[in-house]
Amino acid sequence: MADLLEQLWPVIVGHARRNNAPGFFGYVCGAGLPTDPPMAALAAALNQNVTGFASAPGATVVERRLLQWLCQLAGLKAAADGVLLSGGSLANFTALATALHTAAGDDPAIAQEGLAAVQARLRVYLAPTAHFSNARAVKLAGLGRRHIVAIPVAADGRIDVDALTSQLREDKRAGLMPAAVVATAGSTTQGLVDPLARIAELCRDEGVWLHVDAAYGGAALLAPDLRGRLAGIEAANSITLDLHKWFYMGFDASAVLFAEPHRARDVFYTSAEYVDIERDPPPERHAFFHYGPETSRRFRALGPFVALCHYGRETLAANISHNAACARYLAGLVEAADDLQLIAQPDLSICCFRWCGRGYDRGAIDRMNQQIQQRLLAEGSYYLSPTTIAGRPVLRVCVQGHQTNADTMDGLVATIQKHAYACCLPRSTP
Ligand SMILES: Cc1ncc(COP(=O)(O)O)c(C=O)c1O
Incomplete structure (x- = not known):
């Protein structure tokens, strides 16, 4: 050795x-924190497979606590919940896959055909400032470039809400199905925050899913002098927050949060005889693989949880x-x-x-x-x-x-x- x-x-x-x-x-x-190395070693020594409560009870409780705290930080309502993933890219994918399936609805044709049943009409709205992982998520969901509508940005580089309003209404009149608008809280190049409150109001009025990619800027929610810049984030349907970015925590840890977690569950829920936890009482029934694409997962929450407490x-x-x-x-x-x-x-x-x-x-x-x-x-x-x-x-x-x-x-x-x-x-x- x-x-x-x-x-x-x-x-x-x-x-x-x-x-x-x-x-x-x-x-x-992120720079990482001195609490990370010992907690990474402890998590490795415990070697938990955090699929959910049944396989890693303690780790699941810690992760759920951390997620609850993040939901509160973002101002989401009590029903909100989420899951930790490897990074913002996977968090954006999880959110957009949920948004697309939610827009498609749950009629039997969709269950049979999947998104293909309504694919021609689905649209996702992305500004040029949106991180590339959002367009890639649309691609991974089986859609193409024509399903992405480019949101115009104003002279300051932030989403032009008037232009977005006209576009959404026009597309709905044309029979299209606007599935999701992605707004960014802290764009990758310039750290720009889109006008979240106005976008949230528009999405609510038009019945369109709002995903806020706050992978970088979400940490500003902690700081009293910056928090106001993210006003409106609390009205999002889903939020990406990367703990391994400006929260300083060690790689890899990102959270995707859902205002209505059952929407994610409707998409990711899977049953099989070897994971038949439905008969268990809560909390044993909680499985993270019902809320995101991963099944086997490491104990990601330990480092961030300990860092926050410490x-x-x-x-x-x-x-x-x-x-x-x-x-x-x-x-x-x-x-x-x-x-x-x-x-x-x-x-x-x-x-x-x-x-x-x-x-x-x-x-x-x-x-x-x-x-x-x-x-x-x-x-x-x-x-x-x-x-x-x-x-x-x-x-x-x-x-x-x-x-x-x-x-x-x-x-x-x-x-x-x-x-x-x-x-x-x-x-x-x-
Ligand atoms: C705004 C934004 N979203 C998503 C991502 C992707 O995050 P990750 O690298 O954790 O997958 C980044 C990465 O820089 C980002 O800046």
């Missing part, structure tokens, strides 16, 4: 990405608020610099901007921004993941660590400027 680990160490430790470093700003990726809501909230404050501080630095251009004020903890030194054409500026990001990565100082807005490269900083502070932001801006002038351009260039 010692020899094996010695051989593996340079690969698995030496080449591990340091997600918790103060200068790690890539993708949306650090407490206030500590996590203070970190989340601090991350958002850092993003706003960075936005201020960008606005004050002659050679940087802010794309938009951050809604949450993502700040996007562009180096745009004077005297360079658009193509040169685009190349420079790509090079700056690559140079930061190569020197190992700051980790920014590549992305574009409106087809043009931007520098995207997603603040998600506990050690990041204003000094980190000052250092980042200075390093970007250093690379822009001293490294990427010929020295004679002004």
Whole structure:
């Protein structure tokens, strides 16, 4: 074992990405918490198969408690419930599969033919800012591109609710079946929060399922200064919340929450003689595989549950608020610099901007921004993941660590400027 680990160490430790470093700003990726490693070890030692109460009673109680707390955090009513899954992608799939089957209804033709019976009429509404896993979920549900309606976004990048209203009404008049609208609370590139309250009102009036993908931004519900931005989320039919993102908890843990969990049960319920738990009394009857696509599952709830109890809501909230404050501080630095251009004020903890030194054409500026990001990565100082807005490269900083502070932001801006002038351009260039 010692020899094996010695051989593996340079690969698995030496080449591990340091997600918790103060200068790690890539993708949306939580830093992890010190409570994670011992709890991961304990969960592994217990080796529970958390299909439900019958196979893992203690773990099931812990997971259900955690899910109840998340439902309360999102402001869902008492009947709400959910299930932990591996990530936001699977959570979005679970929610949209439920929405599509709910829209299709439960007449015998549907039971016989599945979604195929009404497929031609089904529609799912996605903005360009929706995470790719939502379109993929529609595909996995057996639908194609024509079943996805692109929701227009306003100039600020958020869903244009008036345009969505007209589109939904027009499609209903044309005999189509709008099955779900996906709104995002914290888009992956910019952290934009769609106008959830207005979208929720529209969906309620039109009888359309609202899925809120809050995989990243849902953690803002903890922070009193940010929570208001997610107003309306409590009226969603389903919500994705990734604990392994801005809740800081270790991989992998995501929750899909349902306002009416029986809708998910109608889709995922399966019976077989080897899982005949229907005759058992509650809580023995509870099985997570009736609410999502997984059957065998690890004890995902332990780390998050212990972290919540140990650090407490206030500590996590203070970190989340601090991350958002850092993003706003960075936005201020960008606005004050002659050679940087802010794309938009951050809604949450993502700040996007562009180096745009004077005297360079658009193509040169685009190349420079790509090079700056690559140079930061190569020197190992700051980790920014590549992305574009409106087809043009931007520098995207997603603040998600506990050690990041204003000094980190000052250092980042200075390093970007250093690379822009001293490294990427010929020295004679002004
Ligand atoms: C808004 C949003 N939804 C869903 C996902 C997918 O989450 P996961 O990587 O946990 O599957 C992401 C990932 O970044 C995301 O930002």
